[in-house]
Amino acid sequence: MTSITVGIVDDHPLFREGVTRSLSEIKDFLVVGEGATSDDAAMIAADQHPDVMLVDVSMPGGGLSAIGEILQHSPSTKVLMLTASEEIDTLLGALQRGAMGYVLKGVGSRGLAEAIRTILKGARYVSPAMSAKVVDVSLDKEPSKNSLTPREREVMDLVGEGLSNKHIGLRLDLQEKTVKHHMTQILTKLGVSNRTEAALRWRGRG
Numbered sequence: 001m002t003s004i005t006v007g008i009v010d011d012h013p014l015f016r017e018g019v020t021r022s023l024s025e026i027k028d029f030l031v032v033g034e035g036a037t038s039d040d041a042a043m044i045a046a047d048q049h050p051d052v053m054l055v056d057v058s059m060p061g062g063g064l065s066a067i068g069e070i071l072q073h074s075p076s077t078k079v080l081m082l083t084a085s086e087e088i089d090t091l092l093g094a095l096q097r098g099a100m101g102y103v104l105k106g107v108g109s110r111g112l113a114e115a116i117r118t119i120l121k122g123a124r125y126v127s128p129a130m131s132a133k134v135v136d137v138s139l140d141k142e143p144s145k146n147s148l149t150p151r152e153r154e155v156m157d158l159v160g161e162g163l164s165n166k167h168i169g170l171r172l173d174l175q176e177k178t179v180k181h182h183m184t185q186i187l188t189k190l191g192v193s194n195r196t197e198a199a200l201r202w203r204g205r206g
Contacts, residue, residue, distance in 0.1 A: 003030035004116065007050040009066065010082070011036040011059040015105070019054065019082070022109035029113065038066035046073040052116050055099075057083040057090055064090070067097040078119045082112070091130055101125035124193050131200055147189050155182045156202045159195055 006023060008031060010016045016034055023029040033044035038061025045053060053070050057063035067079050080101040081094045091102050100119035103112060104127045118125040148156065151172075158168045165179040172179075183195065192198050 007033040041066040042069040
């Protein structure tokens with residue numbers, strides 16, 4: 001089985017070594033490069049083209065600036081911010097620059113592995129604590145939650161219960177493709193990228 005290759009860039013050697021050791025103990029993960037600066041991140045991307053690059057926000061050269069450098073040298077690499085920063089602007093800035101995920105330091109090895117596997121599937125991953133903050137900010141700033149149609153609200157109530165599109169269709173007597181269409185509209189209106197984020201937004205609407 002092909003290993004998931006990972007580059008790690010963080011200016012704290014002990015933390016970097018800990019992450020390397022943790023990932024190395026998980027099946028299918030292979031750390032192919034380590035660095036401490038944005039220049040190191042660019043070099044690892046250019047030389048190794050890892051599947052995923054773990055990048056700290058606060059490091060020489062700046063983690064956010066490193067995102068563009070990484071993607072320029074290795075467009076297929078997925079960037080996952082691994083940081084202590086809980087600033088919403090930093091999170092949004094990272095995603096806008098092309099990062100696929102944002103995980104807070106303190107995450108366990110299993111949680112980190114889950115985040116890596118998630119972004120490799122093409123989906124974004126944001127630590128639950130940060131997702132909740134984004135929801136709170138969005139709800140304060142945007143009335144989009146009120147723009148759902150009655151049917152879309154019914155769909156979201158069932159999404160919140162954890163039902164799949166198929167089971168939502170059975171409950172509401174709709175075809176599965178119709179439910180998928182409603183979900184597409186809902187994600188657009190709520191300004192989120194997946195049903196998990198939509199459920200979080202929906203649960204916090206009141």
